[in-house]
Structures are given as structure tokens and as C-alpha cells.
Amino acid sequence: MSHVSLRLGMLRAPKMPLMPASAGVRRRGAVRSEEARTAVLAATGRLFATEGYDHLTIEGIAAEAGVSKQTIYRWWPSKSAVVADALIEDRLLPDHPVVPDTGDIRADLIAWVQSVIELVAQPGYEGLVRSLIAAACENPDIGARLNDALGITATVATRIEAAVAAGQLPADLPVEEFVRALVGGFVLHALERTEPAPDVAERMVRALLH
Amino acid sequence: MSHVSLRLGMLRAPKMPLMPASAGVRRRGAVRSEEARTAVLAATGRLFATEGYDHLTIEGIAAEAGVSKQTIYRWWPSKSAVVADALIEDRLLPDHPVVPDTGDIRADLIAWVQSVIELVAQPGYEGLVRSLIAAACENPDIGARLNDALGITATVATRIEAAVAAGQLPADLPVEEFVRALVGGFVLHALERTEPAPDVAERMVRALLH
DNA sequence: CCGGTAATTCGCAACGGTCCGTCCAGTTAA
DNA sequence: TTAACTGGACGGACCGTTGCGAATTACCGG
Structure with missing residues (x-):
């Protein structure tokens, strides 16, 4: 579907490096769990399709994803930001038909x-x-x-x-x-x-x- | 603007007469306060314009209207029903321009x-x-x-x-x-x-x- | 005509419930 | 050592409901 899958999911880094991104300096400590990130977006897609946007809650997403609520709040500022990311990663939408070209x-x-x-x-x-x-x-x-x-x-x-x-x-x-x-x-x-x-x-x- | 101002505001009567609406049988007890009704719709219009729909709350409307929360719940089943009534009574919308007719x-x-x-x-x-x-x-x-x-x-x-x-x-x-x-x-x-x-x-x- | 009673409104206040957004403690991973 | 993770708890906002007392209005028996 969307072929321009911009990579986001890092809308608000809790501790931005503040360093001038000089090569060689590496972060210490655990790195972000890709598993948790995809679980959140997948859960958002499922709940979005079944419950609808306005019945979507952060707590519900966390439970569905098997993830702590804090993990969501660490990386996304709001429910709508999670949905925006899920949208970008094509987790919300089914494929849609293409326009035929018969010449007419x-x-x-x-x-x-x-x-x-x-x-x-x-x-x-x-x-x-x-x-x-x-x-x-x-x-x-x-x-x-x-x-x-x-x-x-x-x-x-x-x-x-x-x-x-x-x-x-x-x-x-x-x-x-x-x-x-x-x-x-x-x-x-x-x-x-x-x-x-x-x-x-x-x-x-x-x-x-x- | 809207010239088809349907009269509503009675979406859920708490105790419908249940009588076959035969003329002559009249309700007992106090009658609905028109003052409260218009105050609610006017307050809804004000808050809708200033806060926007999603920041609208029943409790906020009640406070703005100087009306008890129950009075709202007695006559409207939900926030959106109040907004619908306010819309019908032209309290939400400014006038919009008409289409000119110069022939072109x-x-x-x-x-x-x-x-x-x-x-x-x-x-x-x-x-x-x-x-x-x-x-x-x-x-x-x-x-x-x-x-x-x-x-x-x-x-x-x-x-x-x-x-x-x-x-x-x-x-x-x-x-x-x-x-x-x-x-x-x-x-x-x-x-x-x-x-x-x-x-x-x-x-x-x-x-x-x- | 008068006064009581029933019905229905209102305002005020409280309740349990859901979800919010934050915080803290303890654990795990780089 | 540092940061991300889980789990739990917190105060707050708003929900929708309920109970109460006071006011208003119609019916009914004196």
C-alpha cells in the first residue's frame, strides 16, 4: 500500500543525546525494545479496527500489546501520536483498489x-x-x-x-x-x-x- | 441561517405518558424549564466555539449554563445529542456567504x-x-x-x-x-x-x- | 373556594467507575 | 553504570447514576 513508509516512532526521545552526534560516542544502557514498539503498533491497529478510534485508550493498547503503560508514555506523547505511527507503518489500513486503465x-x-x-x-x-x-x-x-x-x-x-x-x-x-x-x-x-x-x-x- | 429549525430537545422523555396521547389527559407536576433548556444550548454554543468539540464536557456545559448536571442528563442522552440540538437551533454556526449570481x-x-x-x-x-x-x-x-x-x-x-x-x-x-x-x-x-x-x-x- | 396529595421539575451532593498522566521500585539488558 | 523494561500506585478529570430536599403544578375531597 503506502510505499513511502517514513520511519518514525521516535517522536519524543526521553533523553535526547544532546551530544552533537559525534561518531564514536555511544549511548550506555539498554536500547529501545523493537519488540515492544511493534507490539504497540500492532495492538493499536487491531483495536483501531475493532473498537474504533474514540474507544481507543492507552491502557487498552498497553494491555493488548502486553506492555507496560509507561513504555508507551516513554515514546509517544499521546494516543493520537501512537495512531499516527501505526498509520505510517500501514497497520491501520487494508489495501485499496487501484484505478484500472482501459483507456477510457x-x-x-x-x-x-x-x-x-x-x-x-x-x-x-x-x-x-x-x-x-x-x-x-x-x-x-x-x-x-x-x-x-x-x-x-x-x-x-x-x-x-x-x-x-x-x-x-x-x-x-x-x-x-x-x-x-x-x-x-x-x-x-x-x-x-x-x-x-x-x-x-x-x-x-x-x-x-x- | 438554517431555516428548517426543527424543534427538538425532547429526545428522551424520562417518563413518556404511555397514555394513547388522548386529548384531555394532562401531565401533573412541574413543567420543563425553558430557561434551563436555552441556557444549556447557549452554553454549548459558547464552549463549542472556544474550546472545540472534544474538550466539551457535560459537567463543563452544566457549570457554564448555571444548571445542574442532572438537568442535562434528564433531557439529553449524551454530549453529542446536546451538540446536535444546539446545531439545530443555530447556536453553533456563524452565517456563511451566499453564492453571487452575475451570470458567470x-x-x-x-x-x-x-x-x-x-x-x-x-x-x-x-x-x-x-x-x-x-x-x-x-x-x-x-x-x-x-x-x-x-x-x-x-x-x-x-x-x-x-x-x-x-x-x-x-x-x-x-x-x-x-x-x-x-x-x-x-x-x-x-x-x-x-x-x-x-x-x-x-x-x-x-x-x-x- | 381551599387545602391536601401525587407527580414532576429543579438544584445540590455524593457515589463507583474508567481513563488520564505521573511517579516510584525493582528487574533486565547493553 | 546506565537506560529501558514491568508492575503497581497515585491524584485528578469526567462519566453516568442515585438520593435528597425544595419548588411547582395538576387532581381531588372537603
Whole structure:
């Protein structure tokens, strides 16, 4: 999914070296447990999917991960920071469909929108979208990286650009805004909790391509 | 703003009459204090604007309203229900700009988007949008009524329909989806917390009108 | 018409419960 | 020796509920 897996998980080092990072000086004492770190992120992903973002608690994550609460507080400043890291490490999201390329941009977009709708309509996925939105509301990092982590923008944008190159779409089309509008439509649907009409995919694409 | 002010505030009557609502049977005992009800909604609006949705607490609302906590729990089942009522009674939202109608749909939309951006960019308004989104995530009623309460959909839709009638836009344009895409773009901007580029209004409209 | 009673509101205050974020003690690993 | 780990305990915030006394309002018997 996200191919730009930035490596984080060190948002607040409890004792930053303060040294000018000169080579040769090595920290003394035990090193951070990678096992604990991955256990926390994996537990966060599990609980996020089952309970949803707002029922997520630090104590719950610690228990699920088999880790002391202090270990979480040592490395992450807040619940939302843990979620942000879990998001970056692709532990929150299932794979999403790619945009087909048959040469017909309209049909391809409709097919993609339709498959995304079907994906989100699966039981359990409905609240997941809202959980992501809620997390993004709370934490700027999550909001900023959500696009990258989802990979939707990149996926759709490349297909759009191909259509632009093929002359099917105007050369000066603001691709970023186009994708934002498309994804934003989904977000509003998730917020409104409206049952999507069967032809909503076709309508959404027709609203954007005319 | 919202002209469809449904009257609610009675979401869970503690003792429903159970009588077949036959006329003539009248309740005994003290009647609900309208003063307390409006004080709660007004306090909710104030705190919502200043603190944001997630820092809102029942106890805080009660204190701000000068009202007992039980009085709130007697009439509303949750924090989000209070917010939903406050939203319906127009206590949460400032007025929003209307779409001008100069005959040029493109220029009108750009002007409207620009003024909305400027409105939201005002200090204090930035978090308000995210607070509304967060509230909608939590409560289906809020999500369902947010569109009506904002009045944005209706405002923009009428202008779009006028452009369709004038032949500037295709007759089969799915207006609802079009507006949803436009508003959804704003929502994503609010979630991403990106500083909007100066020409973002023009780009957004160009992404939708081509 | 008057006064009692029942029903229902309100405010105040307390309760147990959950989760927060912090701290300390003891153990383990580099 | 130093730092990360576990486990436990702490005060505090807020939750949602409960009990109490006082006020308000309708019904009912004198």
C-alpha cells in the first residue's frame, strides 16, 4: 500500500543525546525494545479496527500489546501520536483498489469508485473511515499524512495524469484539487451516513467529468 | 441561517405518558424549564466555539449554563445529542456567504469559494470546522443534519441549478454530487491543515468545471 | 373556594467507575 | 553504570447514576 513508509516512532526521545552526534560516542544502557514498539503498533491497529478510534485508550493498547503503560508514555506523547505511527507503518489500513486503465478514463474512474464503495460497505469498514477522520481531526500529523498513507491520491493522480497526457482531459486540469474533490465526496458520505444510491459512482464521476 | 429549525430537545422523555396521547389527559407536576433548556444550548454554543468539540464536557456545559448536571442528563442522552440540538437551533454556526449570481457561473463559484476560504481562515474559525467534523463522526444525527444546518448545499445547489437552466452546465449534471465534491474538498483541506494556496479557489473550481 | 396529595421539575451532593498522566521500585539488558 | 523494561500506585478529570430536599403544578375531597 503506502510505499513511502517514513520511519518514525521516535517522536519524543526521553533523553535526547544532546551530544552533537559525534561518531564514536555511544549511548550506555539498554536500547529501545523493537519488540515492544511493534507490539504497540500492532495492538493499536487491531483495536483501531475493532473498537474504533474514540474507544481507543492507552491502557487498552498497553494491555493488548502486553506492555507496560509507561513504555508507551516513554515514546509517544499521546494516543493520537501512537495512531499516527501505526498509520505510517500501514497497520491501520487494508489495501485499496487501484484505478484500472482501459483507456477510457470515465469508465475507469466509475469502476474504481464503485469498488471503493463496495470495499467501504463491507461490515466493519464503515466505522473505520470515520475513525480515520476523527483521528485526523485530533492530530495534525495524521491529517497531513493520511493522504500519503492511504495512497489514494497518488493512485488516482497517476491515472488522471495519464488521461491528461492522452488528451482526454484538459492539460491545465488541477489534478490535486480534482482528486481532493473526489475523495472529499466519499468523506462527506461517510459523515452523513447516507446509504449510497446504486448509481452513485456513475453520478459522482459525471459530476466531475462533463 | 438554517431555516428548517426543527424543534427538538425532547429526545428522551424520562417518563413518556404511555397514555394513547388522548386529548384531555394532562401531565401533573412541574413543567420543563425553558430557561434551563436555552441556557444549556447557549452554553454549548459558547464552549463549542472556544474550546472545540472534544474538550466539551457535560459537567463543563452544566457549570457554564448555571444548571445542574442532572438537568442535562434528564433531557439529553449524551454530549453529542446536546451538540446536535444546539446545531439545530443555530447556536453553533456563524452565517456563511451566499453564492453571487452575475451570470458567470465560473466566476461566481470562484468568488464564493474564495470568501468561504477567507471566512474559515479567520482566527477561531479554523478549529470550528474540524470540531463540526468530529461531532459528525461521533453522532449520526449531527452528520445527517449538518448539511441542512450549514445550508451550504442548498445555497450552492440553487446557483448550480440556475447555471444548468441557463445552459452553462449540462442538463444532466448531478447537482448533489457536484456540491458534495466541492464541500468535500474543503473538508479535506481542514483535515490536512494545509495552508491554502492563494489561487486555490480558482483551481478548485477549475477542477470541477472543465 | 381551599387545602391536601401525587407527580414532576429543579438544584445540590455524593457515589463507583474508567481513563488520564505521573511517579516510584525493582528487574533486565547493553 | 546506565537506560529501558514491568508492575503497581497515585491524584485528578469526567462519566453516568442515585438520593435528597425544595419548588411547582395538576387532581381531588372537603
